[in-house]
Amino acid sequence: MTDNRITKHPILTPNTEATVNFKFNGKSYKARPGEPVSSAMMAYGIIVFNTHHKDGAPQGIFCANGQCAQCLVLVNGRPKKACITPVEEGMDVRSLEGLPELPADDELPEMKEAPVTKTDVLIVGAGPAGMAAATELAVAGLSIIIADDKQELGGKLGLQTHNFFGSVRDCNAGMRGMDIGTLMAQELEELENVSVWLGSPVVGVFVDGMVGVLKGDKYVLVKPKHLLITAGAREKTLAFPGCDLPGVYGGGAFQTLVNRDMVKASNRLFIVGGGNVGLIAAYHAMQAGIEVLGLVEALPKCGGYKVHLDKIKRLGIPVWTSHTALKAEGNGKLEKVTIAQIDNTFTPIPGTERTFDVDTLLVAVGLAPVNELLLKAREFGMSVYAAGDADVIAEASAAIFSGHITGRKMLREFGHEVEIPQEWYDILDMLRAKPGPTHELEIKNPRKSNVYPVIRCTQEIPCNPCTAVCPRDSIRTNNGKMTGIPQLWSDCIGCTRCVAICPGLAITLVDRSYDPTGKKALVTLPWELPVGIIKPSQSVRTVGFEGEAIGDGKVIAIRSSGWQNRRQLLLVEVPAEQAEKVAGIGLFPLKEPAHGKPATQEDDDNTIVCRCERVTKGDIIRYIKEHDCTDFNALKAGLRVGMGPCGGKTCTELVMRIFRQVKGKDAKVEAHVERPFTQEVPLSAFLDGGEE
């Protein structure tokens, strides 16, 4: 039996053995304890989870975040989202073919009214912002409930295997996101007045000030004095022909599968979107031993940090800017993707199509705040706050910071005179800012040391771990700010700490004392790919910071130590004159992709926009035109767009884009009316409110 679990990883420690027995369509498999059904299935290469009741279309994982319902399976006869249902011993999982049957279980269950849970603060989402806010609030002896739909604390921090950007002092920059998550979770669990509700999605707020929480299998009403929404973000998506095929899913979903669940979900991957999520996903894929065939970005430049971009370029991943994914194709699942260059109106240029054989296509085109509860609570006049991505989309370091600030703001509501330093707001602004301009690389070695770092961090981004770890305080930013360009200002003792901590892998160390003849130099490179790819004394091709070929080198040693935080250091011998240029080693030769065919009008018309109700782009355009429609709600009535289990979370923005395309960008379009619940809730959850 194929087992696609990741057993070797440069950063992550493999999870426990698969020991939990379950069946899928009658066949026996084993899952890791606590693993979601979806990941257990994908570990065995099962990627089609159900067929849609309208047209029999195969569906599989899409958001891996409990937000959509593409991953529905029958679990012990009941439809469940595979991505948020943990496997249990003896579970009978079946693919859902069409509509489920209502089980003829005629036993009258026990029913009693649910007591209302009162609390000072209800925090929705236990990610970086929620946890940070909880630690601020808890100290004052208030009653706090922090609820999260996942089975573990930490939110998306757990997926972030890379070292964090930001400031060392304020948000543990330089540590890996997942380790920060663990640290924050430990701190939170020690707080006595914080009740942690895991596996508990918050599904609705009501005009009477109540909040509905699906606490495990029970629906509980909570009446908070103040509500804090730290529900994070969900991934935006794109509609293109074949976007609904199993194998096309979000970049964040991919990180969940690979980094949280350690399932090698793909063998051959392509990525749409050059923001940080897409760039990091490419890197994480390489770390998991997945071949990445390329990445497209619609804009002329990638929007993510330059250091993330360069990191994947050095690994030989082709990055196609001003390109888009034209179509995905496959028989029942993704088999190939065609990309094309686009002009400045984002129109594909005929003749530029290229086709890649892939099994997975990641769509990483940005994030949108999960803020529907926030908006409803505001509409209902509740005392509600928001922090993190639910408030403003930014890096997790910013989420931590905004959590702390918001926590303190809320403390003031309870009459606690806490200080919120102005500096905190300044740092938050800095952390939330888009990357600034990129400058020319300037290598400084003021003391003419034989050993010195080459700091290729030339873009203004909020990050300063290198300045904090230098034992001689020799690295400082050019303007003293976190977003400044770090440079060597004094002597270097060659400790390599800056090489080991730089989140962007942008620092190398040149040692010219290595060869007394002066012909060769030793370069220390940061290295986070699987152990075993490179061996000591191996001859290698060297590449520059952006992946350009430099020359030849030889690996002298691979070094690791505790403080390097699972990062390896490669010591590579190179010709002395190339020492400052070498920033990596070329591992994978570029392959020229095959030419592809353009997408036809028919392909475009048949693009699925509303996945839940299988509504095509052609249907929507025709409807808007024929009915002169400017009301999303009419579209719902006419075509059932947005009426499915995800409640329009996936397609609303896509549909609004089509409205603008057809009616003009300034057309007034009535927004679609949001109603509870934000996620579907089993009816049985309402019957017995349980203990109090």
Next chain:
Amino acid sequence: MANDYDVIVIGAGSVGVPTAYFLAKDGLKVLCIDGNASSGQGQNKAAIGGVRATHSDPAKITICKKSLELFSTWKENVGTDIGWKPGGYCFPIYTEGDEKTMKDMLPIQKRFGLNIDWIGPKEIAQAVPGINMAGLRGGTLSPEDGQVSPLMAMESFTQEARKLGVEFRFREKVTGLKMDGNAVKSVQTSAGAYSAAKIVNAAGADATAICEMAGFNIPVIPDSHEAGITSPVRAFLPPLVVDIRKGPEGMTKNFYFGQVESGQIIFCYTPLAPILGTDRRETSEFMPIIARRLVGLIPRLKGLTIRRLWRGLYPMTPDGVPVIGKAPGVDNMYLGIGMCGQGFMMGPGVGYNLAAHITKGKPTMDAEIYELLSPKRNLGRGKAERLA
């Protein structure tokens, strides 16, 4: 000066759109005005879509017979699927008093030719699989009633009305009526003024305000009901089910639910104390209460999954009977208002008869029965309908 239109219909909802459709079918030039951005955005989309002729009031029986005829043949006649699902209404009965109530209505229902009978518990259990048999005395089943999708029906009526030349003006709230003696001269909206020979008030929950603009008062007082829908399952429940008992929780009167043609279960209850007003924001109270009522009646419903909740308004008249016909004291205004929560099922029947009244001077239904709905009746005589 010539009028802009033959008829202006105020309100593009359950009553207004079918009325406009039938008026245009009779060859009139019709304008339909609504403050919302498209048709059916008031209470229409909040309806659960049950359509029955098996009422106890002769006028409602007659009107709904017409609606049923139109809905059930719509696909063959017009070609559009509106989610029509035959299967009838089933009232399972658990108490002696309720049994008497239901049986007492049968003679009048049969007199109007309705297909409805009292059946035993076993037959009820056949119609409603998994129903709680403890204390079940039997009940009524009326197989010719059914369910329709309010969204799809409104959509189709609107398109067909458009094809017949009805002009729709959306996002225009009626701000006033310009009177000329005893007649409405023109309708003023937030965007303009339009004149017509005749005006129809089909303004649903806003009906009283429109009446007042013409100088008379008909009390249509909205109260609100919450409803919800599940995700779809395979077809298992043919009839729409009404449980007329009061709830053990002391908050509810009857509740009702049915499986729509596309597989979802749609449900609603009547609050014991009416919740007056136009607030349509969701409360936390509804779902736990209706869940226990649903599962108490059919335990296997516990396997369903709830998708969405909403709230809609019942524009109530004092006697629980709609107000249809010529407006009192105004020469050229007609009313199709006060549907008391049954606007969707009555809409086509009301529109059909109102259009005939306007174009031919009299409704197609029996004039004597039509009179029961007259705006001129004594509206203060209390609740007449036993099963509103």
